[in-house]
Amino acid sequence: MSAATTALPGPEELATLLDLAERVARAAGELLATQRPADLGVQSTKSSATDVVTAMDTASEALLLRLLRAERPDDGVLGEEGGASGGTSGVTWVVDPLDGTVNYFYGLPTYAVSVAAVVGDGPPGERPDPRTWTALVGCVHDPVSGRTWTASRGGGARLDGAPLRGPAEVPLDRALVGTGFGYTPQRRAAQARVVADVLPRVRDLRRAGVASLDLCALATGWLDAYYERGLQPWDHAAGALVAAEAGAVVRGLAPGSAPSEEFCLAAAPALVAELGDVLVALDPLAEEPAP
Known part of the structure; x- marks a missing residue:
């Protein structure tokens, strides 16, 4: 089919x-x-x-x-x-x-x-x-x-x-945001650069190390937003559907794009737009040079 x-x-x-x-x-x-x-x-x-x-x-x-x-x-x-x-x-x-x-x-x-x-x-x-x-x-x-x-x-x-009713609409400065990190030094250096800019703008950041549970936490209202670069299909296939069916917008970095290995961003509609604008400006897909 x-x-x-x-x-x-x-x-x-x-x-x-x-x-x-x-x-x-x-x-x-x-x-x-x-x-x-x-x-x-x-x-x-x-x-x-x-x-x-x-x-x-x-x-x-x-x-x-x-x-x-x-x-x-x-x-x-x-x-x-x-x-x-x-x-x-x-x-x-x-x-x-x-x-x-x-x-x-x-x-x-x-x-x-x-x-x-x-x-x-x-x-x-x-x-x-x-x-x-x-x-x-x-x-x-x-x-x-x-x-x-x-x-x-x-x-x-x-x-x-x-x-599940999904995440609440909150302003960015009151958002509890989940994220995750890759495994190569270059990817981690790039993600650390983004985190350093995002952290002062939000309530706090959380890193559980389990993308599927992060997306479900968003759907349950335990997180206000979630973003991560480098998720594989199996990392988000089920969790993204749970979050979306709970009312979250689940997208790639660009508005209207689908989540993929490149990027996954999820939150209530207004917050996903606000956080998305911040992330786009930070160029989170740039890779740091190898040490």
Whole structure:
């Protein structure tokens, strides 16, 4: 099914997809919470030596893929740890088996499992592009607290079944803003430059290290705004839908653009415009020279 050529799923199919997303996210969360070895070690690194992958990342993704394929064998899958496959249905599951790996590695109780189903605008079997895909359903599960955020396209967002009203409109100087940082020295230097200018303009900044939970915190009203450069599709697929269905504007750096690896910005409409103007002026996509 292609979003450009075929009607989007109706309410019953969306409910079925969301039920599956929640069930598999909870199953992976239970695995992460109960099977974490005491001597958890780094299995490999990704973008830099500080960007770790653990054995539990890959175990969680393997479980997600097995459960999804058991019920939806014709769907595609895009996973963080290399679990990618094309499908023939037009639906692709975008999964982050362990969002917040560094927190998990250190034993910090802030991490999540993120599962979303999307349709793209290209031929079935092609990897969907977050700039053009349509997110159908999303689930972000926090295994430590047990909280579960869910959303379906046009159906609103919920936390443990209770509807979410989204972030409040506040002026920039009273906004609690979430953000995150990349892993290469050049990217971090550029982000530090932006943070140094943003921090005096806002109430305060928060950095949890889990993009999916940041977007859900925004949807719940625990943050007023969120921005980050460098998110991968699995980092924001479910959380962005939760935030948008709760009433937030979720966009790229330029007004009207879609969130992508380049940039993700989310807040209530007036605040997203105000913070967006500040960020654009700071040129947050500029990369600092290598030391």
